[in-house]
Amino acid sequence: MGIQDIPLNDLSRGIARDGDALELAYKSVLSSGWLVMGPNHDAFQSELSAYLGVEHALVVASGTDALELAIKAVMPEGREIVLTAANAGGYSTTAARRAGFRVRYADVDTDSLCLSVESVTSLLTREIGVVIITHLYGNLTDIEALVVLCHSFGIRVVEDCAQSLGARRRGRFAGTFGDISATSFYPTKNLGALGDGGAVMTDNREYADKVKQLRQYGWSTKYQVALPGGTNSRLDELQAAFLRTRLPQLDTFNARRRSIVAQYAAAAIDGPLHVLPADGEHHAAHLAVVRSSRRKELRTRLAEQGVQTDIHFPVPDHHQPGLCAPAQSLPATEQASVEIFSIPCFPELSDGEIDRVCAAIGNLR
Ligand SMILES: Cc1ncc(COP(=O)(O)O)c(C=O)c1O
Incomplete structure (x- = not known):
C-alpha cells in the first residue's frame, strides 16, 4: 500500500480518541429517558456560558439557526437590512x-479577510439594523471599534463565532463583544x-428571552404562541452530552491548531505561499488558510505530494445566483476568493503528517 494522503480533516480520529467518553455519554442519555431539552441540554448551556463568561448561552439545532434567531432577536423595529x-x-x-x-455587503480587510472598518464606515445608514461580524478562519477580529461605530447608528452587532469558539483577547472571548x-x-x-x-450567546436578558421563545415555536409557555417568527430549533440530549465531554478539551485543541499553522508559516518563509497567521490566543486557527496568485498550480503540486486542499470559500455570496444578493463591487473579497486555499489543520494530525505538509510546502520554492 502506498503512503496515505494527508486529509484536510478526518473526524474518525477524534471519535476514536474520545470513544470511551462518548460511549459513556450515550449510555447515560439512553438510561435517563430524556431525549430533548433534558439535563444535558441545561448543563451544557451552563458550562458553555461559564466557559465564555457570558450570561446566557442558548443551544439550538445548527449554526445557521443560531444566526437566524440572533438576527430576529436584535433587529431594531422598522429596520430591515x-x-x-x-x-x-x-x-x-x-x-x-x-x-x-435584506442583505448588503461590506468589503473585507486585505490582511485579515474579516470586515474592513473603512468599508463598513462608508456604508452605514439608519436603514441597516444588524451588522454580522464573522471571525473568519478563527480570527477574533478587531471588533471593538466596529461595535462603537455600529451603536452610534443604532445598529446591533451579531458576532459569528462558528469558526472562532475559544478565541479571546485579554481574557475576553469571541462572542462577548457584540450584542449577541x-x-x-x-x-x-x-x-x-x-x-x-449551534448556540446563541448574549448578556442581554431581553434578547435571551426572545431566542428561548423563538427556538420553540414562539411559545411563552407550552402551546402559547406569544412571539411571531418562531421555529423548532433544539439541540438534542445526545449532542449536548457529547459536547459536554469535549468542551473541557477546547483550549488544548485550539492550541494544537495554532501550533500547526505556526509550523506551516515557518516552512513557507521565502516560498510562494503566504500562510495567514494564527499566532496568539485571539485566533482559534479553525482553518490553515494560505494565499497565492498561483493557486491552481500550487494546489496541484501539493496534491502530487499527498496533501489534500480545499477552498474556503470559492464563490463570494454576491456571486452566488441562489443567494439572490445585490450586485456590488467588493475588490478585496473578490481578489481573495481567487487566491486562498486551505491545507490540513485539525488537532488529531500527527507530528509526522505535519512534517510531511511542511516538507511539501518547502518543495514549492
Ligand atoms: C462562519 C460560519 N457561520 C455559520 C456556519 C453555519 O453553521 P451550521 O453548518 O451549523 O449551520 C458555519 C459553518 O458551517 C460557518 O463556518
Missing part, C-alpha cells in the same frame, strides 16, 4: 433571508458534535 461580509460561506446571507431581511453571538457545533468545528448543533 443586514450588513455582512460576502466571503464567509453564505451562512449569514442564508440566515438573514430566513429571518426575513452565534456559533456552530457542526462536526468539523473546533468544538464539534456528532451531528448538527
